[in-house]
Amino acid sequence: MRVINFFVSKANPDNGGDFLPLYLSNSFRTNKLKLNKKYAAFFRDIDLLMPGLLTKVDKNKRTDRERYKKYCQLLPRECNKWYIISGTLPPLYEWTTKRFAYNVDENKRTETQLLTVELLKEFGK
Numbered sequence: 001m002r003v004i005n006f007f008v009s010k011a012n013p014d015n016g017g018d019f020l021p022l023y024l025s026n027s028f029r030t031n032k033l034k035l036n037k038k039y040a041a042f043f044r045d046i047d048l049l050m051p052g053l054l055t056k057v058d059k060n061k062r063t064d065r066e067r068y069k070k071y072c073q074l075l076p077r078e079c080n081k082w083y084i085i086s087g088t089l090p091p092l093y094e095w096t097t098k099r100f101a102y103n104v105d106e107n108k109r110t111e112t113q114l115l116t117v118e119l120l121k122e123f124g125k
Helices: 002-008 016-030 039-049 075-079 106-124
Strands: none
Touching: 002 016, 002 106, 016 039, 016 075, 016 106, 039 075
16 A cells, blocks of 8 residues: 555546556566556556545446446556567566667656656565
């Protein structure tokens, strides 16, 4: 929960696409660099850990995919800009270099990489 609180202090929790650094940091932390596309499960876990944080959850829907639809619409688009090596991330030491051309502008690249690395540090505490 501490990591999620840290993340929320830096990003907008109402925008599913803004969860990208948290999603990326978890991929690096668990060394699962292949895009798993389990976006609804990702948001369900956040919702269980931090009830009330996700304000756009449709609690009347039966499946996680339907409940977290508003969050899951933007995150896949953002992930497709970063998981660029046949659906995987490069190793972290290469990911933070300019070796790869991500489909984002330079400011977005820097901002996303910095926040992702900060989140990894928080996971380590």
